[in-house]
Amino acid sequence: MAPFVALFLLLLFVGDLALCNARWEGIPTTLDGPFEPVTVPIPDEGFRGHAVDLPPSDPRVRRKVEGFMPEQVSVSLSAEYDSVWVSWVTGEFQIGDDIKPLDPKTVSSVVRYGRVSHLLKHEATGDSLIYNQLYPFEGLQNYTSGIIHHVRLTGLKPGKLYYYQCGDPSIPAMSDIHVFRTMPISGPQRYPSRIAVVGDLGLTYNSTSTVDHLRINKPDLILLVGDATYANLYLTNGTGTDCYSCSFSQTPIHETYQPRWDYWGRFMEPLVSEIPMMVVEGNHELELQAENITFASYSARFAFPAEESRSFSTFYYSFNAGGIHFIMLGAYISYNKSDDQYKWLEGDLANVDRSVTPWLVAIWHPPWYSTYKAHYREAECMRVEMEGLLYSYRVDLVFNGHVHAYERSNRVYNYSLDPCGPVYITVGDGGNREKMAIHHADDPGKCPDPLTTPDEIMGGFCAFNFTTGAAAGKFCWDRQPDYSAYRESSFGHGILEVANETHALWTWHRNQDMYNSPGDQIIIVRQPDKCPVNNPRKSSSRRIYSI
Numbered sequence: 213m214a215p216f217v218a219l220f221l222l223l224l225f226v227g228d229l230a231l232c233n234a235r236w237e238g239i240p241t242t243l244d245g246p247f248e249p250v251t252v253p254i255p256d257e258g259f260r261g262h263a264v265d266l267p268p269s270d271p272r273v274r275r276k277v278e279g280f281m282p283e284q285v286s287v288s289l290s291a292e293y294d295s296v297w298v299s300w301v302t303g304e305f306q307i308g309d310d311i312k313p314l315d316p317k318t319v320s321s322v323v324r325y326g327r328v329s330h331l332l333k334h335e336a337t338g339d340s341l342i343y344n345q346l347y348p349f350e351g352l353q354n355y356t357s358g359i360i361h362h363v364r365l366t367g368l369k370p371g372k373l374y375y376y377q378c379g380d381p382s383i384p385a386m387s388d389i390h391v392f393r394t395m396p397i398s399g400p401q402r403y404p405s406r407i408a409v410v411g412d413l414g415l416t417y418n419s420t421s422t423v424d425h426l427r428i429n430k431p432d433l434i435l436l437v438g439d440a441t442y443a444n445l446y447l448t449n450g451t452g453t454d455c456y457s458c459s460f461s462q463t464p465i466h467e468t469y470q471p472r473w474d475y476w477g478r479f480m481e482p483l484v485s486e487i488p489m490m491v492v493e494g495n496h497e498l499e500l501q502a503e504n505i506t507f508a509s510y511s512a513r514f515a516f517p518a519e520e521s522r523s524f525s526t527f528y529y530s531f532n533a534g535g536i537h538f539i540m541l542g543a544y545i546s547y548n549k550s551d552d553q554y555k556w557l558e559g560d561l562a563n564v565d566r567s568v569t570p571w572l573v574a575i576w577h578p579p580w581y582s583t584y585k586a587h588y589r590e591a592e593c594m595r596v597e598m599e600g601l602l603y604s605y606r607v608d609l610v611f612n613g614h615v616h617a618y619e620r621s622n623r624v625y626n627y628s629l630d631p632c633g634p635v636y637i638t639v640g641d642g643g644n645r646e647k648m649a650i651h652h653a654d655d656p657g658k659c660p661d662p663l664t665t666p667d668e669i670m671g672g673f674c675a676f677n678f679t680t681g682a683a684a685g686k687f688c689w690d691r692q693p694d695y696s697a698y699r700e701s702s703f704g705h706g707i708l709e710v711a712n713e714t715h716a717l718w719t720w721h722r723n724q725d726m727y728n729s730p731g732d733q734i735i736i737v738r739q740p741d742k743c744p745v746n747n748p749r750k751s752s753s754r755r756i757y758s759i
C-alpha cells in the first residue's frame with residue numbers, strides 16, 4: 213500500500229508542478245523583451261499556401277440526418293460560467309428560384325441536460341429563426357436556411373461536465389448525446405487549461421489539418437477571430453474561386469453560396485458540440501444581399517452573449533472564462549467615440565474587476581499592428597479611435613486575424629515600444645483558400661501606396677506617415693519594425709495557457725509540424741504594479757459619489 217501511495221503522491225507532484233514548470237523552462241518571457249525582430253523565411257517566392265476547398269461530396273460536409281433531426285450542433289459561452297448556449301439546425305435549406313422559407317414555429321427548441329449521461333433531468337427551451345440570402349438580380353439564386361435553434365442553459369456549476377441532447381422531443385427528433393465542460397468560476401486562481409485561437413479558417417483540406425491539430429491540443433474553449441466559411445468566394449450557382457474579384461469582376465452584387473455555411477457547420481460539429489466556440493465577425497461574414505442587409509448568416513447562426521453582456525449586439529460583446537475577461541470588438545460597424553460600440557466598451561471596461569478577472573484580452577478581426585503588405589495599416593482609423601481606451605485599462609493581449617499569416621508583437625502603444633502596452637498576436641492562418649500573406653510592407657518595393665490601404669467597408673483614412681521613430685516621414689519601415697517580434701507565413705493555430713494572475717504561455721502550432729511541437733512560444737507576464745489600470749471612469753465616478 214505504502215509504495216502505491218508514495219507513487220501516487222509523486223505522480224500528483226510531478227503532474228502538477230515539475231512537469232508544468234519544466235514545460236515552461238527556457239521559454240522567453242515578455243520581461244526579456246522587447247525582442248529583436250525575427251522573420252522566418254518562406255520556402256520560396258511561389259509559396260502561397262494553395263489551399264483547396266472540400267467539395268460538397270466530402271463525407272464531412274454532407275447532410276447526415278433526415279427530416280427535422282438536429283445537425284450542426286454547437287456550444288458557445290454566455291457571459292459567465294453558469295450559462296452556455298446550445299445551437300443547431302433542423303430541416304433542409306433551399307436554394308434556387310421559388311424557395312419557400314420554413315416556419316421556425318413548426319419545430320421546437322429543447323435541450324435536455326444533466327451531469328450524468330443516462331439522466332438528463334434538466335430541460336431548457338429557446339428560440340428558433342430562419343434567415344434568407346436574397347439576390348434580386350436576373351440569374352442569381354436565393355437561399356433560405358434550415359431552422360436555426362438557440363437555447364440558453366442556466367444555473368450550471370463551474371468546471372463540470374454536462375451531457376446534453378437537443379431537438380424537438382414531440383416529433384420526435386432529438387440529437388445524440390454530447391458533452392461539454394463549463395468554464396471555471398471567475399477568480400485570480402482559476403483558468404481554463406487551454407484556449408485555442410484560430411482565424412480565417414475556411415473549409416479547405418488545410419483548414420481540416422488546422423482543426424485536427426487544434427483538437428489534439430485539447431482546448432477547453434475555442435476563439436475564432438473572424439472569417440469562418442468563405443462562402444463569399446462562391447457564386448450562387450456553387451462555382452467558387454481562390455480570388456473572387458479576379459474571377460467574377462462583372463457580377464451585379466458580390467454573391468455567396470450559402471450552402472457552404474451548412475457544410476462548415478457540419479464539419480465543425482464534432483469539435484464545437486463538445487468545446488465551446490466564441491466567434492467575432494470578419495469581413496467575409498458581411499455578405500451583402502437585397503435591401504443592403506449584411507451579416508445575416510453570421511448573426512443568425514452563431515449564439516452570442518449579447519444581452520448577457522449588455523451590448524445587445526451580435527457584433528461586439530464580452531464574457532468571462534475563469535479569471536479572463538474577453539472583449540470581442542466589431543471592426544465592420546462603427547467604432548467611433550460617439551457611437552454605441554465605443555460607449556458600450558467604456559462601460560464594459562469600467563465594470564471589469566481585475567481582482568476577479570486579472571487578465572483582459574481583446575479580440576477583433578483586422579490587426580492594428582501587422583507588418584505584412586496585405587491589409588497593411590488598413591484598420592488605422594479604428595486604432596486611432598480605440599487604442600487609448602484599451603491601453604488605459606491595460607488590455608494584456610490582443611488577438612486578430614485577417615492577415616493570412618502569423619505575427620507576434622512586442623508590447624506596443626501608439627507605434628512605440630511600451631512595457632504597459634498589449635502584446636498583439638495575428639493568427640489569420642487557419643488555412644482558407646485565399647492566398648497566404650508572404651510579403652512584408654518593409655520588403656524592398658512592397659510598401660503600399662497609402663491611399664490604397666483603407667478598407668472600403670471600414671471607411672476613412674487615418675494611415676498618415678509616421679512622425680516619430682525609425683520610419684519618421686515615411687509610410688513603411690525599411691526593415692522589420694521594432695514592434696514586430698516574430699513573423700512567419702504558415703498555416704496553424706495558437707494555444708493560450710494562463711497559469712495565474714501574472715503568467716500565461718502562448719504557443720503557436722504550425723500545421724506542418726508534429727502535433728506537439730511549437731512554432732513560436734512566449735510567456736506573457738503581466739505587471740499590475742508597474743502598469744496599474746488608469747481608469748478614467750473610476751476617478752470621475754468617485755467624484756460623483758462624494759458629492
Ligand SMILES: *[C@@H]1O[C@H](CO)[C@@H](O)[C@H](O)[C@H]1NC(C)=O
Pocket residue numbers: 260261262263417418702703723724
Ligand atoms: C495544404 O494541404 C496540402 C494537403 O492537402 C499540403 O500538401 C500543403 O502542404 C498544405 N499547405 C500548407 C501551406 O500547409
Ligand SMILES: *[C@@H]1O[C@H](CO)[C@@H](O)[C@H](O)[C@H]1NC(C)=O
Pocket residue numbers: 308309310311346347348349352353354502
Ligand atoms: C430572390 O428574391 C428577390 C427578393 O425577394 C426577388 O426579387 C427575386 O426574384 C428572387 N429570385 C429568384 C430567382 O427567385
Ligand SMILES: *[C@@H]1O[C@H](CO)[C@@H](O)[C@H](O)[C@H]1NC(C)=O
Pocket residue numbers: 447449450451
Ligand atoms: C456558374 O456561373 C458561372 C459564371 O456565369 C459559370 O462560368 C459557371 O459555369 C456556372 N456554374 C454552374 C455549375 O452552372
Ligand SMILES: *[C@@H]1O[C@H](CO)[C@@H](O)[C@H](O)[C@H]1NC(C)=O
Pocket residue numbers: 503504
Ligand atoms: C443601399 O445602400 C446604398 C449605399 O449606401 C444606397 O445608395 C442605396 O439606396 C441603399 N439601398 C437600399 C435599398 O436601401
Ligand SMILES: *[C@@H]1O[C@H](CO)[C@@H](O)[C@H](O)[C@H]1NC(C)=O
Pocket residue numbers: 545546547548671672
Ligand atoms: C467616424 O467619425 C469620423 C470623423 O470623426 C467620420 O468621418 C466617420 O464617418 C465616422 N464613422 C462612422 C461609421 O460614423
Ligand SMILES: *[C@@H]1O[C@H](CO)[C@@H](O)[C@H](O)[C@H]1NC(C)=O
Pocket residue numbers: 600626679680
Ligand atoms: C500617437 O502618436 C502620434 C504621433 O507621434 C501623436 O500625434 C498622437 O498624439 C499620439 N496619440 C496618443 C493618443 O498619444
Ligand SMILES: *[C@@H]1O[C@H](CO)[C@@H](O)[C@H](O)[C@H]1NC(C)=O
Pocket residue numbers: 659677685686687688
Ligand atoms: C509618405 O511616405 C511615403 C514613403 O513611404 C512618401 O512617398 C510620401 O511622399 C509621404 N507622404 C507625405 C505626405 O509625406
Ligand SMILES: *[C@@H]1O[C@H](CO)[C@@H](O)[C@H](O)[C@H]1NC(C)=O
Pocket residue numbers: 233236711712713714715
Ligand atoms: C505564476 O506562474 C508562473 C509560471 O508557472 C510562476 O513562475 C510564478 O511564480 C507564478 N506566480 C504566482 C504569483 O503564483
Ligand SMILES: [Fe+2]
Pocket residue numbers: 412438439494495496577613614615
Ligand atoms: Fe478577413
